[in-house]
Each structure stands twice: as C-alpha cells, then as structure tokens.
Amino acid sequence: MKRSAEIAALEDRLGHRFEQVDLLRRALTHSSMSSPGREDNQRLEFLGDRVLGLVMSEALLAGDRAASEGQLAPRFNALVRKEACADVAAEIDIGAALKLGRSEMMSGGRRKMALLGDAMEAVIAAVYLDAGFEVAREMILRLWGDRVARVDEDARDPKTSLQEWAQARGMTPPAYVEVSRSGPDHAPVFTIEARLANGESAQATAGAKRRAEQQAAAALLDKVSHG
Structure with missing residues (x-):
C-alpha cells in the first residue's frame, strides 16, 4: 500500500515496517480530523496504554526481583505517565506525521504534550495489532531506552x-x-x-x-x- 513520505519516515524511526499501514494512519489521526470515513486514534490509545503498562510491569519486575510493590508502583507510574510518552514521541518526531484539524494545528497541536502522549500510546497499539506483542515490546523497550534502568527508585509525580x-x-x-x-x-x-x-x-x-x-x-x- 502506498505510503506518504511522513509515514515512511516515521516507520524508519519506529523501527517497524507496517503490513497494515492503515493502522499507523489511524494512530496518527487526532479526533479533530475524524469523519465518518476516517477513524481517530482514541480507541488505539486505550489499547496502547495497556500494552505499554504490561511491558513496563514485566521490565520492572525482571530488573529488580527484590523490589516491593510499594517500590515498583512509583517507578511504573514514572515510565507510563503522559509526560514520558510525550517525551518519547518528541524524540522520534511523531508530531511531524500527526493528522490534525486546522484549529488544533494552528494552536500548536504538534507540540502539545497531551496530543503527543496520546499518539505514542496509539502507535504502540498499532504495532501490537500489526505484528503482535513481542514486536511491540521490543519497540517499546528500544524507544524508552535507559529510562527503565535509570528510573528513580522513589519516582513520583x-x-x-x-x-x-x-x-x-x-x-x-x-x-x-x-x-x-x-x-x-x-x-x-x-x-x-x-x-x-x-x-x-x-x-x-x-x-x-x-x-x-x-x-x-x-x-x-x-x-x-x-x-
């Protein structure tokens, strides 16, 4: 299926070539651009949040087998909260490929933390649906990089x-x-x-x-x- 230059470039940054490229297009479509024939990314965002949570839960448990739930919970929150997702999204420039309505675009939507964080979660879900959990997990851990290892032991909002x-x-x-x-x-x-x-x-x-x-x-x- 034909890809735009923005989609192809984002796939390179994600490290995943989509079989179902429409999943990625949907993940990048903000609700301000939705229409009867164009789904937005809100449902994918819901799923991606859960996939991210499972990946980070596994990584934290494997990384510190002696940690209590009370120690793990704030680390988990630091890794999955919207700010963390938005930071990763900014690093791979998801904003450049977002599909936004005119008003959202004019108000700086490509740089808004909430929009970037939501889009990152939606992209995670798109990869999961396109290629399965193992591929999604590999991508998440690669994009989050050393954030998992260096998350503060008492990480809190x-x-x-x-x-x-x-x-x-x-x-x-x-x-x-x-x-x-x-x-x-x-x-x-x-x-x-x-x-x-x-x-x-x-x-x-x-x-x-x-x-x-x-x-x-x-x-x-x-x-x-x-x-």
Whole structure:
C-alpha cells in the first residue's frame, strides 16, 4: 500500500515496517480530523496504554526481583505517565506525521504534550495489532531506552510528592499560580509558582502549564527538603 513520505519516515524511526499501514494512519489521526470515513486514534490509545503498562510491569519486575510493590508502583507510574510518552514521541518526531484539524494545528497541536502522549500510546497499539506483542515490546523497550534502568527508585509525580510532604506537616495542599504567560497563542510559555502555606515558593517556566507546575513542584520540594 502506498505510503506518504511522513509515514515512511516515521516507520524508519519506529523501527517497524507496517503490513497494515492503515493502522499507523489511524494512530496518527487526532479526533479533530475524524469523519465518518476516517477513524481517530482514541480507541488505539486505550489499547496502547495497556500494552505499554504490561511491558513496563514485566521490565520492572525482571530488573529488580527484590523490589516491593510499594517500590515498583512509583517507578511504573514514572515510565507510563503522559509526560514520558510525550517525551518519547518528541524524540522520534511523531508530531511531524500527526493528522490534525486546522484549529488544533494552528494552536500548536504538534507540540502539545497531551496530543503527543496520546499518539505514542496509539502507535504502540498499532504495532501490537500489526505484528503482535513481542514486536511491540521490543519497540517499546528500544524507544524508552535507559529510562527503565535509570528510573528513580522513589519516582513520583512531583506534585503528589509535594502534597504528601505538606500534608505530613499539617499544611494545606500547595497552590499553583500562573505568574505569567508569553509567546504566541500557538506556542505559549507559562511561568508557574508553587506555593506552600508556610510561605515557601518556587517558580518554573515551560511550554505547557502542567509541565511548568510539575517543574515548580519539583523545585519547591528540593528547596524545602534540602533547605
């Protein structure tokens, strides 16, 4: 079946040549481009999330046979969360092949963390359906690379960790305040300040509000833990 240049190039970066190339096309189709004759990637995203979860569960169990469930769970979450999927998607430039509606494209959809993360999960499902679990597992472990080996032993979402730190000291949950927003509408840049009830605070700047909040939380947690 005929492939576009974008599809062929992405297959090279994935390391998998599709027998059913329409699966990959569907995995790259955002809901803003769906139509009666064109399925979007939401169902594949649902499946890909489960395939990724199984691969990472196996890898973590094999990599540390002495770890407890309590130690494995935060590592697992760090490897499968949307930010991790989006980072891998950005590394192999899935955004260049995404099929987006005009409004989503104009708002910088090819660089949005949520869209990239969803597309990565959908692509995983497409590979799984095209070639089976073993091929999907090999691709996932290759693309995630040393992330599995170097995942922090106590890997946690920084916002969750900061909230637990505050609650353990009888404080209310941290507040996240948008200090500024700059840049064009299609590529905004956010500066977020994380604040604790004791007056401690830290700021971070990123191209996505959620990422800026995470970075601000991490900075504040580091500050109060080592201050």
